[in-house]
Amino acid sequence: MDFRRTHAASTFALVLAVAGAAAGAAWSQGLWLALAGAVLVAVWCGALIVTALRRQNPAAYPIAGEPEREEAVQRLLLDASPTPLVRVDGAAVRALNRAARRLFDTDDRLLPPPTPLLDPDATHLRHAGRSWRADRVVVGTQSVVALIDVESEERTAEARVSAEMIQVLGHEMLNGLTPIVALAESGVTALAEQRDPALLAEILGTLARRAEGLQRFTEAYRTLARLPPPLKQETSVTTLVEDVARLFASRWPNVKLTVDVAEDLCATLDRDQMNQAIWALLQNAVEAATGTATSPAVYLSAAYDDSALVVDVTDNGAGVPPDLSTAIFRPFVTTKPAGTGLGLSLARQIAQAHGGRVDLAAIGPTTIRLAIPL
Known part of the structure; x- marks a missing residue:
């Protein structure tokens, strides 16, 4: 019995390490839903590790409450995750949290289970009219699958890229327009004060080159934004x-x-x-x-x-x-x-x-x- 408990604790520790690595990767890529799911899986595994160690050595790890209370706390942590989590055991698939139960409209088992969840090599599935990425952690004969809303991630990424492009585009346009405005004002002043015609010609020539550069930049951006589908x-x-x-x-x-x-x-x-x-x-x-x-x-x-x-x-x-x-x-x-x-x-x-x-x-x-x- 002690061997089985120690083995279980080691297994959950491995899952905890995998969840930590997944959380780090999600953080670096800005995938916040995946990050939330990985963190909650890590918290869940950490709670299971503590439970296994307590059962192995009650004196070293005193129990703070009843087992039912610990199970309720674990369930509460899982239900707080916005990422649907399911457990796959052979041909049986069970919902682990509220998000999964809501997604598959079930209280426990998924009947019938989506075929991609039963395939250990499947990475995506289509359900409820939406596309999901299946991030899978295998533990022995079972696996825990976190379902990431691909469309939501894409919308978040698109919004971030759009905001960056708008910010940089505004910066580039201002950098191009500022010298044009200054040169135009200098030309008006030179004309009003009837200065050397050669100076006015130089100002106007520089102004024309700046305007042409801004025009080329705008045309290049328009080409990038309006690229049609390829005719192969x-x-x-x-x-x-x-x-x-x-x-x-x-x-x-x-x-x-x-x-x-x-x-x-x-x-x-x-x-x-x-x-x-x-x-x-x-x-x-x-x-x-x-x-x-x-x-x-x-x-x-x-x-x-x-x-x-x-x-x-x-x-x-x-x-x-x-x-x-x-x-x-x-x-x-x-x-x-x-x-x-x-x-x-x-x-x-x-x-x-x-x-x-x-x-x-x-x-x-x-x-x-x-x-x-x-």
Whole structure:
């Protein structure tokens, strides 16, 4: 009996450690519902550990109340969780808290239990018209499953991203408009005081360049916000890369471009959008290389790799700071004085619309990788 109690305490301690790790991951990702569920599971397991130790050694762990009272406290803690929790034991699934009983409209057992809950490899299920992620902790032959409302998490994440974008957009617009207003006032003053015409021409020229820069930023943001769904068709990637290389040579004649693309390389994609994505990666590489390198150079390659089309763009610039390796793909985040912070975000959005991704493949030299599944 003592062995079984010690084994039970060890098992619950393991679950407690797993719940703690899940809580840490949820905290770092800002998943507050998952965090609440992990914390309550940890509290529940901690209470069970104390109960098991008390039963093993009553003298060392004096019981503060009746067992019924402890069970009521544990039930109260579980019921306070907004995350539905269920226990799966073979083919039987039971609701552990009020949120689960309300979700499945039951007092105890789920009849019939949703099939994904019985599948130990299932990570998602659809119930009550909503999508749920199943976070599972296995304890022997049983498992505790926390059901996370995916749509609620997505809404929270979208609201956070929207707030960040609005804040940064307002900051960038103010940074662009402030010098324009100052230059306009200087032009009015110079005209009223009939100063040197050359000074007025210089002010107006600077004003025009500032306004053009703000216009380019606004157009880039509009392109990012209004990206249409891709119109996929069989496309010669070899021809696409060669066309981009010719445009590159005319646009940046002082930057060396090395191209490595196989012949007859084809993929099903939106040619115009992919052209835009590769061009955005090249422009990002050129800005990085010309900012620091004495002999700026960019390397562009395209090939098949593990059932995917992989496009790598490498530059010989200063590299990406490690603390910005993830942030550079967010809108308006840039390490360049004249950058808008929209190129990499646009390329990633295009890749994701194709079912692919854009990642930082290497820091020094910097390599941005675009991968599209075939």
